[in-house]
Amino acid sequence: MSPRTPIKHLAPLEDGPVRVAGWVETIRDQKKVQFLVLRDESGAVQLVRPRPEGDDDISRAISGLSLGSFVQVDGQLKHDERVKLGGIEVKIDTLEVVGRSLPESPIAEDTSIDKRLDWRFLDLRRPEHNLIFRVQTTFEHALRTWWIEHDYIEIHSPKLMYSPSESRAELFQVPYFETVAYLAQSPQHFKQMAQSAGFGKIFEIGPAFRADPSFTSRHATEFVSVDAEISWIDSHEDVMRMHEELLVAGLTAVRERHGDEIEAAFGVQVTVPETPFPRIPLAEAKQIVAENGYVVPRADEDLDPEGERRISAYVKEKYGHEFVFLTDYASNIRPFYHMRHADDGALTNSYDLVFNGVEISTGAQREHRVEVLEQQAREKGLDVAELETYLEFFRYGVPSHGGFGMGLSRVIMLLLGLPSIREVTYLFRGPNRLRP
């Protein structure tokens, strides 16, 4: 492989020969000297070449370059304080145009998000967009490392399912040989199956699918779901404790590795949250929001997005905390498989996690007593016969267990203070977006 030096590694090198490679960000094609700014995934550097009398192949190649073209350059690194871009430049000896660009980029910095997504591969060349995915990489790896250090098993559950994983609504159907499959809306069934299989503690980071026709800043038809499920819990409190430790591990890694870059690119500071995160029962949260002047316009017990923003703002002011667990959701707004309070069937052992004003996760203790589970399914009007493949997981013994599912893009969006998951998803999928 060409021993190119990533641009961010140039500065510590001594003056001398180097090879750099990337795409051309700017050209100043002057009479006496030609300047390029070359960018790669790690940074940008100025390239310079005195123009020979009467031009030569290289000077003509530079003059003919279109912005965005990928080039490889051998040259001489020189430290020079006068160079604004990092105090270094590379004097060009040879230049090879490896991938030429069409002359006009279809997008600019101020292009609308929708058009930018049409040209996502160009949009992602912006250094702050590259940073998003380096942050995500660091975050995910820190989560997985935490799990693995705590003896979790990674699973890859199937996305093709025999039956809906949650509700019947918002399901993609796939003709499947002689029958029909459904795309998994979550790995719910299969992470519970791991408990019945005696796996103890498991995690999965993988795609999930919802045929959701909405166009909000936080919904997508395909998203990356971060999931964990653990055995032998006493209540959802055990799940929250794992969840907050995990997020501390993830955010610590992001802060250490990218804190300065994130502040420079997005103007936000990455805070490592203190544990325990504040916990507020949902009913109390609703009351706090009402006392602060907002009556949630819903008939049921739930909050709405504005309510979530307000309780989050309240927690931020009162406790200085960006996270809050809203706990003990009412049974009538939770799925049948959430365990209910032993002393109050109207409430569940469940929570939502709100981060900087937006819900990022739902967690719960699951009902593991099959006769109770069946009863709760019937109460919700579900067809118990259709659930039999799932219910079988509980008929041959299963430990108490619980877990959470968390939207990866939401976490990254809120961490970086960005307005939409469209900005932080590699390739966003929505009702009218299936390209590129």
Next chain:
Amino acid sequence: MSPRTPIKHLAPLEDGPVRVAGWVETIRDQKKVQFLVLRDESGAVQLVRPRPEGDDDISRAISGLSLGSFVQVDGQLKHDERVKLGGIEVKIDTLEVVGRSLPESPIAEDTSIDKRLDWRFLDLRRPEHNLIFRVQTTFEHALRTWWIEHDYIEIHSPKLMYSPSESRAELFQVPYFETVAYLAQSPQHFKQMAQSAGFGKIFEIGPAFRADPSFTSRHATEFVSVDAEISWIDSHEDVMRMHEELLVAGLTAVRERHGDEIEAAFGVQVTVPETPFPRIPLAEAKQIVAENGYVVPRADEDLDPEGERRISAYVKEKYGHEFVFLTDYASNIRPFYHMRHADDGALTNSYDLVFNGVEISTGAQREHRVEVLEQQAREKGLDVAELETYLEFFRYGVPSHGGFGMGLSRVIMLLLGLPSIREVTYLFRGPNRLRP
């Protein structure tokens, strides 16, 4: 959370109070004393309780236990060399039945694989099946760690696509609002898009889908694909170099962490391969196989599974190596986007990787010159207009690049010497298998 001690951590503890939890594997319900073997995800331990005169609640609970039930036990750990199972036992003080099993397990050790898959959650309780997924967890984490230490970015490419990612054959179609989507057969398009986006080096481990009606031991309709793609390569040799280093990292971690367990459970030794792996051009491999008495019954230049087994056996004998890169496949048996030799258009800069007799991966340098790419697509009889969304990635500059895709389950199957990917897939999906 109940501070249960994983069973494998009991032995080093001093005698005294412990809490253990798991499922009941055997019961010996004797007149004077009751014995249980309790298993959790980490191991098995003997539980013991002297039977009181006239019985009591606990002794009756033990007598009434069905195998497979999940119980939690507080008791006294005691080291005793006479106990065959690890030289320890736990004297039961309290026993709580958390999840009762139906009395008869529908499967036994000698049940056929198809019926075992019907009851996969019970099948996975076998310690050697649990081990499979701990091995896979270690392997994957070592790959990701290697990539991250080498500055790769993790991507999650969409599985819902606007057009086929490879060939038209074997595609699942999904009705998608007003249009139709396809389930990605591989992340090929999108990992190449990352090169155009200037990401440099990327990886992804995620699901891929093929509507493949075959019933072999190595095919599934949904599988986990391990993918990487890197910029600025000179040829497929650079991809192979990365690929072999990565596998060394993965296998080193598996050997260190699970080598002894694997040998005990599966009777195979995990070997960390030496680099470089042997490389044999495909045409030469075919000749070697022919000289050793097997003429591949194919009209084209490819090997067949028997040919792969034979060349693998040859390499094993001659070089003592479990891996072999078969290189330089003929253009007419490779996709249009594989780069061809500069001096011989009949050959490609590509390889297959064979491990213990079975192909686990295909890698290649990609054609990044858009006019050549279009020409090669036309030669293959493809509709270039339909490929336009993909071809656009190349019109605004792209570096030279290449990568590979590798089937995770195949690697684990071959590593453990197992006969089918059905055994090593969490939940296998095939033409007539969509449950559980």
